[in-house]
Amino acid sequence: MIYGRVLINIIMELPMNDTKTKPQAKPEITIRRGAVAASIWKRQAPSGFEYFDFSLSRAWKAKSSGRDGYSLNFFCYNEEQLGVIIKEASSWIAERQADLQTNNPSSDCGDEFI
Numbered sequence: 001m002i003y004g005r006v007l008i009n010i011i012m013e014l015p016m017n018d019t020k021t022k023p024q025a026k027p028e029i030t031i032r033r034g035a036v037a038a039s040i041w042k043r044q045a046p047s048g049f050e051y052f053d054f055s056l057s058r059a060w061k062a063k064s065s066g067r068d069g070y071s072l073n074f075f076c077y078n079e080e081q082l083g084v085i086i087k088e089a090s091s092w093i094a095e096r097q098a099d100l101q102t103n104n105p106s107s108d109c110g111d112e113f114i
Contacts, residue, residue: 028052031088035059036074036081038089050100054089056082 027039040054058078061068074082 029092031085031092033081033084033088036078036085038085040089040092052093052096052100054093056085 025041028042030037030039035058037057037059038054039057040052042050042052044050055072056074057070057072058074059068060071
C-alpha cells in the first residue's frame, strides 16, 4: 500500500518542535454557550484589508482518563448551541464592522471575499 508509506514518511518528516513559528495570536473575544465556543479573530489580508472572522470549537473531557481538549467536530445535540453562537458571533462582528470601514471603505462583513 504505497499511500500508507507516503503518509508515514510525511508524518515522520514534520518537525516536532519548531522554535521559529510565529506566536499564536489571541482572539478579539471568545463567546461560549455550554461546550460550544466561537473565537472571533481580527485579520488583515496582504493588501491591507482588515476584517473579522470566527472559528468554532467544542470543549470535551474524557471520563475515563480525565483528559480534556477542544475539537472542531460537533454532535447533533450541539445544533442549538451552534445556532446561538453563530448568530452572536455574526452580530458582534457586524457591530464592529463600522469601525473597520473607517479604515477600509470597501469592507462589509467580508463580502470582499465572496
